[in-house]
Amino acid sequence: MVVEQILEFHTEAEIRQAINTCQSTFKSGHTRPVEFRRRQLQQLWLLLDDNKDALAQAVYNDLRKARSEFMLGEIVTTLEDINHALENLDKWTKDEYTTPSFINRVGTTCHLRKEPKGAALIISPWNYPVFLCFAPLAGAIAAGCTAIVKPSELSPHSSKLMTELIPKYLDNSAYLVVNGAVTETSLLLEAKWNHIFYTGNGNVAKIIMKAATKDLTSLTLELGGKSPCIIDENCNLAVAAKRVAFGKAFNSGQTCIAPDYVLITEKAEEQFIAELKKSFLELYGENPQNSPDYARMINNRHFHRAMNLLNGSKSGTRVLDGKSDEADLFIPPIVIANCARNDKLMEEELFAPFLPMIRVRDVDDAIEFINSHDDPLVLYIFSTDKKFCNKVMDQTQSGGVLINDTLMHVGETSLPFGGIGPSGMGAYHGKASFDCFTHVRSTMTKGLNPTLEKIMAVRYAPYSEQKLKM
Numbered sequence: 001m002v003v004e005q006i007l008e009f010h011t012e013a014e015i016r017q018a019i020n021t022c023q024s025t026f027k028s029g030h031t032r033p034v035e036f037r038r039r040q041l042q043q044l045w046l047l048l049d050d051n052k053d054a055l056a057q058a059v060y061n062d063l064r065k066a067r068s069e070f071m072l073g074e075i076v077t078t079l080e081d082i083n084h085a086l087e088n089l090d091k092w093t094k095d096e097y098t099t100p101s102f103i104n105r106v107g108t109t110c111h112l113r114k115e116p117k118g119a120a121l122i123i124s125p126w127n128y129p130v131f132l133c134f135a136p137l138a139g140a141i142a143a144g145c146t147a148i149v150k151p152s153e154l155s156p157h158s159s160k161l162m163t164e165l166i167p168k169y170l171d172n173s174a175y176l177v178v179n180g181a182v183t184e185t186s187l188l189l190e191a192k193w194n195h196i197f198y199t200g201n202g203n204v205a206k207i208i209m210k211a212a213t214k215d216l217t218s219l220t221l222e223l224g225g226k227s228p229c230i231i232d233e234n235c236n237l238a239v240a241a242k243r244v245a246f247g248k249a250f251n252s253g254q255t256c257i258a259p260d261y262v263l264i265t266e267k268a269e270e271q272f273i274a275e276l277k278k279s280f281l282e283l284y285g286e287n288p289q290n291s292p293d294y295a296r297m298i299n300n301r302h303f304h305r306a307m308n309l310l311n312g313s314k315s316g317t318r319v320l321d322g323k324s325d326e327a328d329l330f331i332p333p334i335v336i337a338n339c340a341r342n343d344k345l346m347e348e349e350l351f352a353p354f355l356p357m358i359r360v361r362d363v364d365d366a367i368e369f370i371n372s373h374d375d376p377l378v379l380y381i382f383s384t385d386k387k388f389c390n391k392v393m394d395q396t397q398s399g400g401v402l403i404n405d406t407l408m409h410v411g412e413t414s415l416p417f418g419g420i421g422p423s424g425m426g427a428y429h430g431k432a433s434f435d436c437f438t439h440v441r442s443t444m445t446k447g448l449n450p451t452l453e454k455i456m457a458v459r460y461a462p463y464s465e466q467k468l469k470m
């Protein structure tokens with residue numbers, strides 16, 4: 001797949017024009033009225049609903065992602081977020097009044113104005129191309145911002161279609177698309193933004209953060225990392241294995257919140273492996289390459305990146321294995337039992353359908369292992385023992401926690417979604433998406449009644465002990 005043959009990159013002049021439009025439209029106040037935001041959110045909803053078949057096909061062309069996986073992972077999640085914003089927009093945008101404290105008790109009103117941050121830049125990756133462009137965009141619209149969306153050049157079919165659809169449905173003076181790779185994104189980053197929202201890998205995040213420092217622009221970073229699964233040997237191993245297999249194989253492991261590896265005791269290992277094998281078989285059959293439900297690696301570079309990790313792995317036993325096919329960008333689910341703690345597969349985020357299993361002595365050993373790595377985007381705990389769960393949560397850090405399932409928290413509008421440290425900064429989804437693009441402007445109003453001056457006399461010089469006693 002030659003990206004440039006599918007996706008036309010924007011020229012420098014077009015990019016400068018888009019930046020100009022985005023910034024001047026915000027300054028004109030066009031996107032501030034709540035009614036405008038509501039209409040645009042409704043239009044975004046229609047864009048997704050009217051075109052779900054075409055979008056499903058585009059994502060299939062990029063990733064061979066099955067329609068059901070696309071609907072669940074990209075359409076339902078985004079529509080839920082838009083619905084939630086539409087239902088709550090009036091409440092979220094309303095001024096909030098606070099009670100003044102002692103020093104301002106008299107003649108003072110305090111309130112919080114929910115103001116749009118301004119012109120926003122949204123940079124998205126390729127693995128969930130629709131969800132990761134439109135969910136942040138919904139937040140920007142709800143907050144009253146203007147925005148440029150920069151979809152990933154690595155998912156060119158999806159990016160091309162979104163580029164065609166956005167101007168058909170949304171106000172094109174406020175919401176624009178720029179296509180390109182490093183050169184074009186670097187040009188975008190030279191501009192002065194009021195907020196930058198980046199989803200992608202941690203190395204590029206450092207470039208984005210550096211660019212944001214020049215104007216001290218606020219930033220949301222939605223990154224990845226190695227999200228562990230810790231298995232309590234006393235839990236229902238069959239259900240746990242099914243849910244781990246689901247989370248691992250979804251989009252062929254190319255999911256920021258994919259369970260990256262498993263921590264398990266030797267006692268539970270054998271049964272868990274048997275259940276994992278059974279689960280993968282139920283999900284994708286004897287040969288996942290023939291399954292219509294199993295996605296492909298995005299491109300050759302990522303296929304080789306993943307295979308290099310696998311080929312560099314020198315420890316453990318492959319208890320589930322299969323042949324990869326470069327021409328088809330296919331890698332089967334591969335489970336490696338009793339993987340060494342310093343194995344190649346434990347060096348970086350896998351972003352591939354490999355599941356290394358690390359043997360731990362007990363929960364303390366598992367906690368120590370998690371804490372010797374970067375704080376993950378999500379920590380998966382499989383246990384119905386509250387003490388076990390609380391111990392793990394109390395003694396570790398992560399962006400989020402999901403107990404007894406994988407992936408499903410990402411579509412939950414009542415929970416903010418985001419990382420911590422190397423797995424990200426800031427959060428979105430539900431109300432958090434609105435907050436992310438909103439500046440809460442603290443506003444205090446005083447009366448000018450001269451009689452108030454008596455009460456306020458204490459603050460004026462000349463100071464005296466007597467005034468303080470009043």
Ligand code: NAD
Pocket residue numbers: 123124125126127128132150151152153154180181182185186199200201202204207221222223224225255256257349351377419424
């Ligand atoms: P990618 O290669 O598509 O890059 C993401 C975006 O950054 C693209 O729009 C790309 O054009 C831009 N970009 C790339 N290099 C750049 C540079 N040098 N300067 C400026 N912009 C540049 O996607 P990726 O990074 O491979 O995405 C996968 C990563 O994203 C994984 O680490 C995954 O965990 C993470 N991710 C996180 C989330 C989340 O919500 N936290 C969601 C999806 C993916």
